[in-house]
Amino acid sequence: MAEQKVGVIGLGAMGSGMAASLRRAGYDVAVFDVRAEAARKFAADGGTACASVAELAARCDVVVSVVVNAAQTESVLFGEGGAAAAMRPGSLFVMCSTVDPNWSAALEGRLAERGLLYLDAPISGGAAKAASAQMTMMTAGTPEAYARAGGVLDAMAAKVYKLGDRAGAASKVKIINQLLAGVHIAAAAEAMALGLREGVDPASLYDVITHSAGASWMFENRMAHVIAGDYTPLSAVDIFVKDLGLVLDLARATKFPLPLSATAHQMFMQASSAGYGGEDDSAVIKTFPGIELPRKRD
Known part of the structure; x- marks a missing residue:
């Protein structure tokens, strides 16, 4: 012991x-x-x-x-x-x-x-x-x-x-990890949203992407939440509002450009402003127009 x-x-x-x-x-x-x-x-x-x-x-x-x-x-x-x-x-x-x-x-x-x-x-x-x-x-x-x-x-x-x-050194590395995590979630949501808009079966799209070159850990993990229609927060939208904000603050101090991070941050900000801040971060997909999201099964 x-x-x-x-x-x-x-x-x-x-x-x-x-x-x-x-x-x-x-x-x-x-x-x-x-x-x-x-x-x-x-x-x-x-x-x-x-x-x-x-x-x-x-x-x-x-x-x-x-x-x-x-x-x-x-x-x-x-x-x-x-x-x-x-x-x-x-x-x-x-x-x-x-x-x-x-x-x-x-x-x-x-x-x-x-x-x-x-x-x-x-x-x-x-x-x-x-x-x-x-x-x-x-x-x-x-x-x-x-x-x-x-x-x-x-x-x-x-x-x-x-x-x-x-x-301080560890927090810098974590912030860089969060840069990638946030951008990957935003990109995954964008890809799934396009598939839904074009009438692609979401389960089939998920299966193909997770076995293809476009796969990422975040796509596999977070888009499973979307397909299940379950936005119970394990990591909430507002967490990435905060974390990507820290990413941008760190870069701004040395005038270092982070265009993808800035775009992803705006996507999470939009989701939070729309009332989804306390939901799972995959709820960033809810801001895309003209799509019908899978519903949670009883």
């Missing part, structure tokens, strides 16, 4: 699978989620449901944060009853959100002033891979932070990339 006590904050699509992977690996896992029932459900199979972020932070050697963005991370750490004040000196905070790399780099210094270690550690792979410990982690941090993490990272991910000895 692993000796470290690990806390996971945020039991959404990714966090719940990561916490379960840690539990299977033998760690003493504490969890917190704003939905208290989610934490209690996890703890029913082993582990501890904490009533607050501070309670979790005080009992854990490693705190893994799997919240949506930098604002939520700020709240987790420095809000009322935040983790930073409760964590013991020498404890490690692992930040798994997609954020501005400059913000992540600054956070390392802010935590160091409190005697805390930090890993810039965004994640990728989706809920199924998180649940089976097959996801990817892009990480950067000091040797001391990696030493404190021990086997925690490997317990959650099949691939753990070490991308630098200072925070």
Whole structure:
């Protein structure tokens, strides 16, 4: 059994699978989620449901944060009853959100002033891979932070990339990954929309494309949602409004042109403005005119 006590904050699509992977690996896992029932459900199979972020932070050697963005991370750490004040000196905070790399780099210094270690550690792979410990982690941090993490990272991910000895490098790589992911989803939706407009059977189109040179992981994964007519959010439209916005902000700082990213960002913005922001990101297809989308079967 692993000796470290690990806390996971945020039991959404990714966090719940990561916490379960840690539990299977033998760690003493504490969890917190704003939905208290989610934490209690996890703890029913082993582990501890904490009533607050501070309670979790005080009992854990490693705190893994799997919240949506930098604002939520700020709240987790420095809000009322935040983790930073409760964590013991020498404890490690692992930040798994997609954020501005400059913000992540600054956070390392802010935590160091409190005697805390930090890993810039965004994640990728989706809920199924998180649940089976097959996801990817892009990480950067000091040797001391990696030493404190021990086997925690490997317990959650099949691939753990070490991308630098200072925070920020991993977030840059994650943002570039999100550039491709967002553009691929937008392109996949455009292709499926054209097929629907031209009267092509969507299931047949899906089968052909996924076995042809035009295939992508995002087409195979997200267009399956469209064919099923199921837009239950695993990753929502508004996530890519945020993430592609971060991509464009990063490039804008050095006046670097990203025309495909800008177009994809506008597509997700349009979908969000049309009321689909909380739906699965494949719902970007709903903005195309003159098409009849497959309906969800009962």
